Amino acid sequence: MKQKRAHNFSAGPAALPLEVLQKAQEELVDYQGAGASIIEMSHRGPEYTEVDRQARERLSRLLGLGDDYEILFYQGGASLQFLMVPYNFNTGKTADYINTGTWSKKAIKEAKVFGDVHIAFSSEDSNFNRVPGDEELNFSGKGEYVHFTSNNTIFGTQFRNEPASDGLPLACDASSDFLSRPVDINRYGVLYAGAQKNAGPAGLTIVILRKDMLEKARSENVSSMLSYPTQVGTLFNTPPVFGVYIFNYVLEWIESKGGLEAMDRLNQQKAGILYDEIDRDDFYAGTADKASRSLMNVTFRLKDEALEKTFIEESKKAGMSGLKGHRSVGGMRASIYNACPQASVEALVEFMQEFRRTHG
């Protein structure tokens, strides 16, 4: 089996644990001796049913989900949830949204199609270089929920903790820091995440719903596909089998490493090494406010911006991929999700030091 691995800093789809890929490779043609691939089997058959059960059990254990929560394995990405959350829950009043970046804006745009939206905070004026402190949140006082993006992939910012929510349930797009640390799950009415950062391949979205929310969901003249109450507890249509299958192995891998507390420690450590290097002198500069810095997406620039193209080119030659920053921010971005090994971060730091010596 080939073991050549690039240092993969892709923002998503992103690095997966090598052990997970190897297991999937081993089973891809013949799933555990069944004479067929898991992707060739009925989603109602015993093999997939067991995969689905394991994934739910592991996810519940990791997040500490009680009986008051439902889990949906869905398709359509977080983008479909931008629409489903307001379609189900913003049914007459208004919803409060915290605007901290491109994905927040998309969520807000979709929400406006279905109801009133109140913007409780926006950092758009400073090119989304930070997330708010609780004291900066200005609630409508009549919202159904408070929506936030826990980690902003593009701008390299992240909420350290759940924001205040005026007593309302939180609705969260957690796509890019899902399962990277423990969360205070009871504060969430709905938490959703596209799998392709920390959890699995693109094409699976995990949606976690508090049951009391379902009672308030839109129920008249409702589209079955868009209705959470119709979708929970059943396989309404064929789920993204391969995605759930890989996700289950990723969950197993997280548990084997010690769970979300351990992920958090590792992620703090990895990001710490990288931010230390960025802060060493003014050759590099982080783009996000220090208090808002993301542990998942480390965005930085060169003091001499003209050198950035060279940095990207030379990093590729050094076996590092995905370091080009998003055009909204420019510069560089190292995405260092759960499955990005510390060795890759160390290799990047070494490369940065060498680059400083050569070009500084």
Add this chain to the structure above:
Amino acid sequence: MKQKRAHNFSAGPAALPLEVLQKAQEELVDYQGAGASIIEMSHRGPEYTEVDRQARERLSRLLGLGDDYEILFYQGGASLQFLMVPYNFNTGKTADYINTGTWSKKAIKEAKVFGDVHIAFSSEDSNFNRVPGDEELNFSGKGEYVHFTSNNTIFGTQFRNEPASDGLPLACDASSDFLSRPVDINRYGVLYAGAQKNAGPAGLTIVILRKDMLEKARSENVSSMLSYPTQVGTLFNTPPVFGVYIFNYVLEWIESKGGLEAMDRLNQQKAGILYDEIDRDDFYAGTADKASRSLMNVTFRLKDEALEKTFIEESKKAGMSGLKGHRSVGGMRASIYNACPQASVEALVEFMQEFRRTHG
């Protein structure tokens, strides 16, 4: 590499070509020497961009798609299209639906959420054992499109050709016979298919749209995720990378076998062998009207229904999976999509003959 293969008659997710699975297995950890899996790479990077390009090119070639058609690789299954088709195209008038089974009914239910629906035909009274002849279609005379389900997976029926449509564009759920034969593509305004029968793994939906339809699509206060005009020609959100990747190899496999005409010949041959056995005497009986019989899903019962459980059990022991019929029809169903080899059909026929000898 293990080569043990079951005779897989699953209705979906279903058998894939062994060559495709083996290729994917080989590349799963290290995609063509890149040091990462294709599922770990950015959907905007060169590797996936090339996969996407190849898949579009091959699909266009196979279906004879001209510049007047757009292709979408989507998530959400055919079920999301049940909603998107009327959301986009039934914007004020009505839409004509042909009701030939469970999936038609679901499409109709979703369409009613967004506009008026006219039922041009229904075979529900005879438990959906047939599809209509053109002379049985009763159009509204004011529809936006005519929707039909080209193959009814559960009831084992299939349209031989595209139905009449009163001069309107056809809208088709082709999930279970997509790419199994040539189609008269210019009659379709929109054709969509979940990949998990003939085209790839669950989680990818292929949508083919005639450009003139896009000009008529809903455009005011429209959800971006549900809007075809917003989705075409761009990667609005992360596509189901693994699904498109496998789909591309399935298309390559279809081309290597001679294209859709060759698929059609093979499918006719496979189904012919099986229906001949069913019709040999009255020990077995097909459930669909002969003129409506599907080449994809062969549904049949035993004259002595009490023996059906034994049939299923013994078939499993003989290395055959997925033969239990859907509860709406009972009995047996052999799903023999493109990738089901003729050898599996011959093995089934041999088993049926042996079963007749033993239990007849």
